[in-house]
Amino acid sequence: MTGNTKQMPKDGAFLPRDRNWQPPALAPAYKSSILRSPQQALLSLDNTLSEITGPVFGHSLLGRLDGDLIHNFARAGEAAIGERIIVHGKVLDEAGRPVPSVLLEVWQANAGGRYRHRNERYQASLDPNFGGCGRCITDEAGRYRFLTVKPGPYPWPNGPNDWRPSHIHFSLFGTGFAQRLITQMYFEGDPLIWRCPIVRSIPDRRAIEQLIALLDMENTIPMDARAYEFDIVLRGRRSTMFENRLEGN
């Protein structure tokens, strides 16, 4: 135990990705990975001063409705259509310590599986009261929380009939732009999770389960919204899978 502690990397050390746990960059059943994965050896680039030192996010920067996707795009007195849910959890480091002041940005499709984006081609209807974006900052205990509607699954042009499971995209900023991590959260009980080529590129079932938010009846608001709990581990051997850090973190 003592020996292991001595070998633990210091903060900031690079931890190569465990390929038994996290997916390879090239997973041909996930078609986009063929063009996105590196064809040559990686180069290491040092961060510039501005990447390391800024920006610093404060709660005062957030608007009152930034963490409320049900209302932050809706007309006054109206609300987004869909299953009302709370998504909450903690951001943790490799030792399980909470990480405060992390800016979380989320984006998602509406309840019918449609994104508000000019390149969106899915025929499901737009909800005039749903924008699909929100943000919040972790508190001193590393906790975050936002209110939204459960996104619908949507088809995507990968194989002949591939559907994305319901999911929410997460971006996490540390104290600088170079510290951005991006992942996706899924919902407990969704049968599409296990059919999704993106999910299936992850070799270890436990790494997939780490991306699935659990239904949390303790924190529901009765007669209003169900809760889902999703913790995010920033780094270490059991890091959450981040799609923009394929080499490790």
Ligand SMILES: [Fe+2]
């Ligand atoms: Fe998506």
